[in-house]
Every structure is written in structure tokens, then in C-alpha cells.
Amino acid sequence: MPDKFWDIGFPQGRRPRYVGPMELYARVNILDGRAVRLPHGDITEFISLDDDPINRARGWVKKGADRLHIVDLDAAARGDYRNRELIGDMIKALDVPVQVGGGIRSETEIARVLDMGAWRVVVGTLPMVDQVLFWELNRRYPYRIVVSLDVCKDLEVVIKGWTEHSGVYLEEALINLSSAGAAGFMISEVGRDAFVDPPNYEALEMAIEIVDEPVIAAGGVRNLDDIAQLMQIEANGKRLAGLV
Template identity: 60%
Template sequence: MDLYARVNILDGRAVRLPRGDVATAISLEANPVARAQGWVEKGADKLLIIDLDAAAFGNYGNRPLVRQIIDSVDVPVVVGGGVRSAREVEELLGAGAWRVTMGTVALVDQVLFWDLCREHPGQILVSLDVKKDEELVMRGWTEHSGTFLEEALVELSSAGAGGFMIAEAGRDALHEPPNHAALALALQTSLPEEEVVAAGGVRNLADLEDLCELDADGSRLSGVVVGREITEGRFTFEDAKAVVAANS
């Protein structure tokens, strides 16, 4: 299982979102490129870069920073946030992104999503932000979709999604546990070749161990996204890798 480090970009700054709301974003000291490089130095296997301006406001001014990050690190980079067109997918993959994540488009324009999955097999991940009642939210958590998790998983898996990144809308990762039921449902519903990544973070090493042990008919998570847990001293990447190795 891979450990992803997340970098959120808002208005050219690296930020933290306590509950996923851009209105409450907290600026961090490091710029996005330096923060990404720092994560790699600490031991991240992969990076997840989220362009919050693109996701919430359709503003793509952070894209040059995203490209700088891709060029400056030697680990696979997944890019999400406002990826809503064939052009965006092609530009990001062409810039060296390992995968791109799509959320809103995957839910509202399935014809385009099917076409993109066919043109870029295995390279399109779906970011699904799940409420407690399993309804999905979109456009940076600003809109309800009216679609529920199991329905979306079945349809998007059929379309050829490369995998799913599952996060819990409104959850504070440092104080609330991961939604095991949603993650187990994703493992049960997706195809064996499709990755399932827990993208909502963990509170501590015990949560990480629980995710490592999560098993649905022999399927296990392919990755977990961490970040704030490490910067606030809950554990280190070295600690996390030891837990992953012990449960492999």
C-alpha cells in the first residue's frame, strides 16, 4: 500500500482545509513546490496535488505551479481539482502527471468520462467525496450531486475508471475516524484492477493500521493519503511505512 502526501493549492499558496471548506483555508509557511519537495524528502511514495481554485471556482491560475511540482519531484504525481475537459486531462498527463482525478465531470458528464477512460486507460481516477448518508458532493464540496456512492461506483467502474479516491465530506481527519463502510463498499464494488485509495487522512497510526487491514473479499486498499497528521507530529512517514510493512 502506497502512502500519498497531499498538497492543497489555493490562490498560489499551500493551504490546509480543516473540514474541506475553502472559506476556512489556513495558509501554510511553505509554498506549494517547496511543500511537495518536503513531502518527498520525508518519504512520501506518491503525491496528490489538489488545485482548489480550479475545483471550487473554475480558476486555473495555479496550473503553472502544478507543472513545477511535477517537474521538481521524482515520485508519481496525481493531480485533481477542476479537471473537467479532455484538454485539461491531456495537458496534465502531457506535463508528466502520473494520473489525474476527476470528480464533478465523472458524475455529470458520463459520455465525456467514458471517452476519456477509453483514450487514457488506467490514468483517470475518480475522486468521490462522500457524506455520512453516502450521497456524493461535487465542485469542491460546494454542491450536492443527488447520486449515492454505490450507484456511482457501479457506473464509473463500468466506464473504465482507473480507480477511486474516497474522502469523507465534512470530516475533520484529526478528530474523526475514516469511514470504513464507504471504503469497504468501494473495494467490494470496484473491479480487481481498479485502485481504491483512502483520501481522507487518518488520526493516528491505529487508524492507519485499521485501513491496512481492511479487507473486502480479498481486495485491499492500494493507498492512503496523509499530510496534516505528520506536520502536527502525530507520526512520521517512517512510522507509517513500518505499519504498512507489518500489514502487507
């Protein structure tokens, strides 16, 4: 395994700039071709931010973003892949590594998104419903697959664009999926509003303690104090690797 998980799998030989002990990712959610925000993780309650997601992404890069995290909400919640061409155009337009999530539940879709030039793909439902395939895909695409575990307040993992309960809780999911060769684990709490609610520190600390792979906090933060506290989370000598 490489010394740094961000050294793997960059399109056209590009590598991101190292920006410190915790990597910061800019996030662009896409719904119906627009950049949106979901205050509570419900696509029926979205707030439109920009009719041009490429413009939104370029804005983040101009502000210094070294990485971009794109979520295709139509694919995640509806199985509608209309945004894939747009996402491909976004990747081509940006000179930073881009990881893509949303509706990636098969090897065909993983290969499709990576062929579009994505740095990494993010999967949530696939590893929860077919662990054998998940392990095999990590062998075929080493360090190109990130696991996204979205949990409720009681730490039950939800899948299929946050529309279904898996019946599996975070600790069990982490134990089952660790050591598969994933590039990392993204942890977020469904239903929290990043502008109001603090991050789920309990879930993040649990993840850092259980897995050896890099752990990324997803879902956003309210302020610099939250970032400072996230940087202090530690378990077994390990800290958070990133923040979306």
C-alpha cells in the same frame, strides 16, 4: 489490465518504488498559490501551511513520500486555473510520480495536465455529469484517470469542489462507473477533520466490495491506529490499494 495499477503512465519512463501492500500518498492542497489545509473541506476556513508549495512538496519527498497528490482548490471550487503553471513547476521539480486533481472537467484539461508531466489526473465532477464522455476518455487515456468520489455522511456524492449535491449516492455511483477502465477510485468524506474524526470505514468497505479497480482512502488519518485499521479492511479478498 496490468498486474499493478502503479505500473502505468509514468512521465519520462519513471516508476515509483513499491513500498508495500498499501501505497501512501503525500497531499498538497493549493489555494491562491499557497499550500493549505482545509479542516472541514471548506475553502473559506483554510489554514495556511506554506507560501511555497514546491518547498512543501520537496519536504514530503525528503521524508520518504513515493507519490504526491496535488489538489488545485481554486480550480475545483472557483473554476480559476491560476495555479496550473505552479503545478507544472512542482511536477518538474520532483522526482516522484504526481497525480493532480481539481477542476479537471474536460478532455482539454485532462490533456493539459498530463502534458505538464502528471502521472495521473483525478476527476470527480466529470464522471458524475457525463458518464459517456468519462468512458470514452478512459479509452483514450487508459489507466491515467482516477475517480474521486467525495461523500457526505449519508454517502451522497458532492461535486464541483464540494459545493453541489449530486443527488447520487456512493453505491449507485460506484456501480455506474466501475469497469470504465479508470486507474482507481478515491473515496473521502466531506466535512471530516482528519486530525479529529476517524475515516469513513463504511464507505471504503463498500467501494472495495463493489469495484474491481484499486480503491484509495483519501482525506487523511489521525494516527497509526487508523492506518492499521484501514489495512485490515477487506471485501471479497480485496484490500485498500492506497492512502492519501
